[in-house]
Amino acid sequence: MPHYSSVSKRVITINDTFKMNNQGTTQNLAIDSMGLKVYDADP
Numbered sequence: 001m002p003h004y005s006s007v008s009k010r011v012i013t014i015n016d017t018f019k020m021n022n023q024g025t026t027q028n029l030a031i032d033s034m035g036l037k038v039y040d041a042d043p
Helices: 004-020
Strands: 028-032 035-039
Touching: none
Parallel strands: none
Antiparallel strands: 028 035
16 A cells, blocks of 8 residues: 555646646546546546
């Protein structure tokens, strides 16, 4: 299991990614220590 500091560093990257790619509505978003998954996103 990743340490808290590695997960915290990933959160900063995720926030930057969403600021740049905000073109549709995300229905379901799952974030865990292993990564990010988006389900039912509008194309």
